[in-house]
Amino acid sequence: MDNSQHFKAPLMADLAAEGRTPEVLFWVGCAGSFDNRYKSVTIAFVKILNKLNVDFAVLGPEEMCTGDPAKRAGNEFLFQMQAMQNIETLNTYGVKKIVTACPHCFNIFKNEYPGLGGEYEVLHHATYLQQLIDAGLVKMQGGGEFKGKRITYHDSCYLGRANNIYEAPRKVLEQLDAELVEMKRCRTKGLCCGAGGAQIFKDAEKGKEEVHYERMNDVLEAKADVVAAACPFCMLMLTDGVKYKEKEGQIKVYDIAELVAQAEGLA
Amino acid sequence: MQVIQQVAFIVCLAVAAFFISRRVRRIAGNIQLGRPLSRKDRPSERLKKMLLLAFGQQKMFDKPLIGLMHFIIYAGFLLINIEVLEIVIDGIFGTHRVFAPFLGSFYGVVIGFFEFLAIGVIITCVIFLIRRNVLKIERFHKPEMKGWPQMDGNLILTIEIVLMLAILTMNAADSLLQLRGTDHYAVVGAFTFSQYLMPLMAGLDTGALIGIERVGWWLHILGIMAFALYVTYSKHLHIFLAFPNAYFSNMEPFGKFENMSTVTREVKLAMGLMEDDGADEGEAKFGAKDVTDLTWKNLMDAYSCTECGRCTEQCPANITGKKLSPRKVMMDTRDRVEEVGNYLSQGKTLAEALEMGDALYSDRYISKEELMACNTCNACVEACPVSIDPLNIIVELRRHIAMEETGTPASWNNMFANIENNMAPWKFSPSDRFNWVEELNK
Numbered sequence: 001m002d003n004s005q006h007f008k009a010p011l012m013a014d015l016a017a018e019g020r021t022p023e024v025l026f027w028v029g030c031a032g033s034f035d036n037r038y039k040s041v042t043i044a045f046v047k048i049l050n051k052l053n054v055d056f057a058v059l060g061p062e063e064m065c066t067g068d069p070a071k072r073a074g075n076e077f078l079f080q081m082q083a084m085q086n087i088e089t090l091n092t093y094g095v096k097k098i099v100t101a102c103p104h105c106f107n108i109f110k111n112e113y114p115g116l117g118g119e120y121e122v123l124h125h126a127t128y129l130q131q132l133i134d135a136g137l138v139k140m141q142g143g144g145e146f147k148g149k150r151i152t153y154h155d156s157c158y159l160g161r162a163n164n165i166y167e168a169p170r171k172v173l174e175q176l177d178a179e180l181v182e183m184k185r186c187r188t189k190g191l192c193c194g195a196g197g198a199q200i201f202k203d204a205e206k207g208k209e210e211v212h213y214e215r216m217n218d219v220l221e222a223k224a225d226v227v228a229a230a231c232p233f234c235m236l237m238l239t240d241g242v243k244y245k246e247k248e249g250q251i252k253v254y255d256i257a258e259l260v261a262q263a264e265g266l267a
Numbered sequence: 268m269q270v271i272q273q274v275a276f277i278v279c280l281a282v283a284a285f286f287i288s289r290r291v292r293r294i295a296g297n298i299q300l301g302r303p304l305s306r307k308d309r310p311s312e313r314l315k316k317m318l319l320l321a322f323g324q325q326k327m328f329d330k331p332l333i334g335l336m337h338f339i340i341y342a343g344f345l346l347i348n349i350e351v352l353e354i355v356i357d358g359i360f361g362t363h364r365v366f367a368p369f370l371g372s373f374y375g376v377v378i379g380f381f382e383f384l385a386i387g388v389i390i391t392c393v394i395f396l397i398r399r400n401v402l403k404i405e406r407f408h409k410p411e412m413k414g415w416p417q418m419d420g421n422l423i424l425t426i427e428i429v430l431m432l433a434i435l436t437m438n439a440a441d442s443l444l445q446l447r448g449t450d451h452y453a454v455v456g457a458f459t460f461s462q463y464l465m466p467l468m469a470g471l472d473t474g475a476l477i478g479i480e481r482v483g484w485w486l487h488i489l490g491i492m493a494f495a496l497y498v499t500y501s502k503h504l505h506i507f508l509a510f511p512n513a514y515f516s517n518m519e520p521f522g523k524f525e526n527m528s529t530v531t532r533e534v535k536l537a538m539g540l541m542e543d544d545g546a547d548e549g550e551a552k553f554g555a556k557d558v559t560d561l562t563w564k565n566l567m568d569a570y571s572c573t574e575c576g577r578c579t580e581q582c583p584a585n586i587t588g589k590k591l592s593p594r595k596v597m598m599d600t601r602d603r604v605e606e607v608g609n610y611l612s613q614g615k616t617l618a619e620a621l622e623m624g625d626a627l628y629s630d631r632y633i634s635k636e637e638l639m640a641c642n643t644c645n646a647c648v649e650a651c652p653v654s655i656d657p658l659n660i661i662v663e664l665r666r667h668i669a670m671e672e673t674g675t676p677a678s679w680n681n682m683f684a685n686i687e688n689n690m691a692p693w694k695f696s697p698s699d700r701f702n703w704v705e706e707l708n709k
Contacts, residue, residue: 007707030691032703039703046707060701064690072643073679074554074665076527078686080534111523116531157644162522188649192583197643201692202678205640208588 007043007050010057012093021093023055027100027109030065031232037239038232044261045101045125051266052137056099062089068104071112073198080116083108087118101125101257103158103231104196110163124159125257126169126230133175140263146178151259152224153180154215154238155190156231169230172256176263178226183218191215195233212237216245227253269361272481276358276488283492290499294570297608300617301563306515313514316654320513326652329577336391340427343384344506347434350381354488364441367455379459382438385431386460392424392431399424406576409585411595416574419501426497430490437483439464440476449473505573509653512571515564516654521645524662529553554666557626558604559617561663568655569601578647578657584640591640593647593657599632600660628664638664639676 015022026049032042049056067082090098098120100106106124113120123131132138151173159165166187173180185191194204194211204210215238219227227242229235238253254262261267306313319325324341328334353366367374399407399420407420438461444452457465468476498504505512529551535541555561578593579585585592603626610620625631628638638661647657668674675683682692690697 009704009707011701028700028703030693033700034691034693034695039706042703043707058701060704061698063700064697065686065692067686069682069692070686071524072662073675073682074662074667074669075675075683076530076553076666077534077670078683080526080530081538082686082690084534084538084540107520107522111520112526115526157642157646158522161645161649163520189581189646191586192642192644192646194583194587194642197641198679198682199642201682202639202676204587205584205589205591205636207584207640211583211587211642214583214587 005050007047009046011060012057012095013060013062015057016093021095022057023097024049024057025090025093025095025098026056026058027098027102027105028058028063029100029102029105029232031236032101033063035232035236038235038255041101041232041235041255041257044255044267045257047261047266048129048132048138048257048264051264052132059089064089066105066108066113068108069198069201071108072196073201079112083113083116083118087113087116090118090120095120097121097123099123099125099128101230101232101255103156103162104233107158107162124163124165124168124230126159126172127165129172129256129260130168133172138175138260138264140175140260145262146176146226146259149178149225150181150223151176151178151226151228152183152219152222153186153228153230153256154183154193154219154234155186156229156234157190157192157196159230160190161188169228169256172260173228176259181222181224183222183224185218191218193231193234193237195237200233200236210244212241213244216241216247219251220245220247224251226259227251228256228259229253230256273359273361279489279492280355280358283496287496287499290496293608293612294499294504296611297604298563298566298570300559300604300607301561301566302559304562304564306564309518312518313516316516316518317510317514320516320652320654321509324652326650329650329652336394339384339387339391341506343388343431346384347381347388350378350434351488351491354484358488363451364453364455367453372456375456375458378438378455382435382458382460385434389428389431392428396421396424406580409576409579409592409594411592411598412574412576416502416598419503420574422497423501423503426490426494430487430494433483433487433490435461435464437480437487440468440480440483443468443471444473444476444480447473447476449477502572502574505571505653508567508571512567513654515567517656517659521648521658527553527666553670554668555660555663556628556667556671557621558600558607559621560667561600561627561660565600565656565660565663566604568657568660569597569604571653572597572601572655573653574598575652577650577652578655581646581650583642583644583646589637589640590634591637593661595637596633596657596660597655600627603627603632628667633664635668635674638668641665 012025028042031038064086065082066086067079071079098109103124106122109120109122153169153173155166170180192211193215227238229238235253235255242248242251242253324334324338327337353364356365357363370377398404438458441452442457442462443465445454468479498506536543552560558566574594576594582591582593606624607620610623611617627633641661643658645658685692685694689695
């Protein structure tokens with residue numbers, strides 16, 4: 001643990017000016033850049049990258065929305081406009097490898113950008129963290145805070161069903177000195193948080209319940225102390241759900257990067 | 268008498284073949300109303316998927332007990348059809364149990380096995396009827412299941428029970444006739460299960476037994492012919508279409524939505540990334556308003572749907588009481604393409620047919636409220652045992668709403684404007700995007 005470490009988040013433009021191309025581009029995403037709660041996930045992940053001396057950079061002000069919410073809402077024009085501008089930026093910098101904490105950004109880079117001329121190696125941070133753990137780079141022997149706690153993982157649709165990533169986030173959580181419990185609806189049958197498909201940007205249609213409140217019933221049933229998320233939208237919805245159920249005192253919602261950073265003493 | 272039966276049988280067979288093939292051509296024609304789509308890549312992976320999903324019923328075992336019961340009906344259907352082959356040969360040539368001499372004592376074993384399956388099918392169908400009508404399993408009682416769809420499900424199960432009972436009755440009467448040494452009834456011995464029906468008929472005279480045997484025989488084979496025709500009008504078409512539907516299913520990750528090439532062209536022109544080559548795109552349509560704007564695979568999906576509701580059961584919107592039901596999306600697509608197909612068969616042109624009745628995207632079929640409730644979470648796609656993709660249709664209809672009709676909700680329009688102007692779905696200044704770095708060392 002080195003609390004005196006000065007953490008850096010180099011900008012792609014600055015490195016390019018020095019004639020350097022970093023190994024990894026950390027794609028922060030809109031939530032990671034602007035949302036007050038989710039900014040701490042960005043910071044936690046950047047601290048992990050710093051600690052491991054990963055050669056990375058971020059785009060900073062040059063980053064733009066990937067176009068995911070537009071595409072899922074049916075506005076293909078707006079999506080492709082965004083995509084082509086982003087691809088131009090990424091290709092100008094010669095980006096080869098992208099890591100992002102957002103499953104929506106991950107999905108769109110992995111599956112939809114290649115057809116428009118943007119081909120990169122794309123990793124979601126769950127997979128990236130799992131690789132670092134497998135390589136013995138992240139050890140998380142501390143565990144401390146999570147000892148004896150019940151952690152449940154909420155599957156993000158755009159990681160799980162959309163891209164078949166179910167195990168990586170769980171493997172990361174298994175490293176914590178905690179008890180990993182599953183909700184009754186998990187993996188392929190995981191219940192959406194209610195945000196996907198651009199739903200988070202409008203009111204829900206008339207119904208008998210909000211999707212994220214319904215999901216909270218699963219969390220309560222699992223008697224989890226911590227809900228681990230791997231997606232900014234899931235994080236927002238779950239946090240709101242905990243508030244709605246008035247369980248803020250008992251149940252905490254964290255991103256897996258925050259849990260790793262805490263276990264590594266980086267928080 | 269024998270000759271009359273043979274002639275009657277051949278006439279029935281021909282009539283059934285005529286109506287079934289006419290109906291099959293209509294369905295094939297309706298599916299071809301869809302836009303082209305190539306699904307010819309990766310043949311070996313596709314074959315494997317078909318073998319696992321359709322032949323092996325892999326997804327059905329997500330619910331193990333139901334999967335097993337469904338497998339019994341499926342195996343019964345496949346294997347008992349071997350006996351139908353014998354029945355058809357007997358019917359045409361006036362023979363009786365034509366395979367018996369070739370199989371010898373093994374014949375009894377085979378029929379015994381078929382009877383075992385028949386009993387299994389009867390038990391399973393009864394359990395399924397109870398599940399639908401007494402236990403009222405929720406997914407069979409959603410709004411879209413009212414009326415005909417509910418009747419359809421019950422009819423199929425009932426017909427299957429009747430067909431199986433006909434076989435058993437026929438076999439029992441047949442065994443008694445053999446014992447009495449009745450002419451024409453080759454001695455193959457009593458059968459494993461139908462022998463228990465024999466005491467019920469033992470008191471009847473030979474004429475009555477022949478009558479029962481013949482009624483059972485005719486009921487079974489006419490029932491199968493009628494069932495085969497009925498299936499083409501019912502949700503039960505999945506017994507055939509599950510195979511091609513699994514074969515031609517989407518092999519890409521579920522999260523990958525198609526990039527619209529018509530849009531790519533316009534965006535590239537607008538951004539100055541390509542010169543206008545003067546190629547006329549014609550009247551490019553964006554998204555789908557009606558069934559002809561969907562692909563043939565979307566339409567095949569609709570005909571493959573057996574309305575089991577596993578999709579709707581998993582749909583977060585439906586679970587929380589919204590109007591969206593992925594199953595209804597498939598049922599509406601099928602109803603609409605049937606409607607268009609009917610107009611076409613009345614001699615209307617495609618343009619006229621599409622003008623008649625309401626489009627797929629309309630309050631009569633799939634409404635905006637339903638489409639807007641989708642989370643694009645792929646739970647429906649994942650749940651479908653025969654690889655139907657309701658989400659693809661939902662997205663195509665959403666594209667129509669967003670790009671042709673500009674009918675998206677105001678809050679989405681704000682989100683669009685934010686992305687366009689601020690490069691983020693929320694109203695933040697792009698120059699503030701990197702402000703988080705100030706908190707990195709706090």
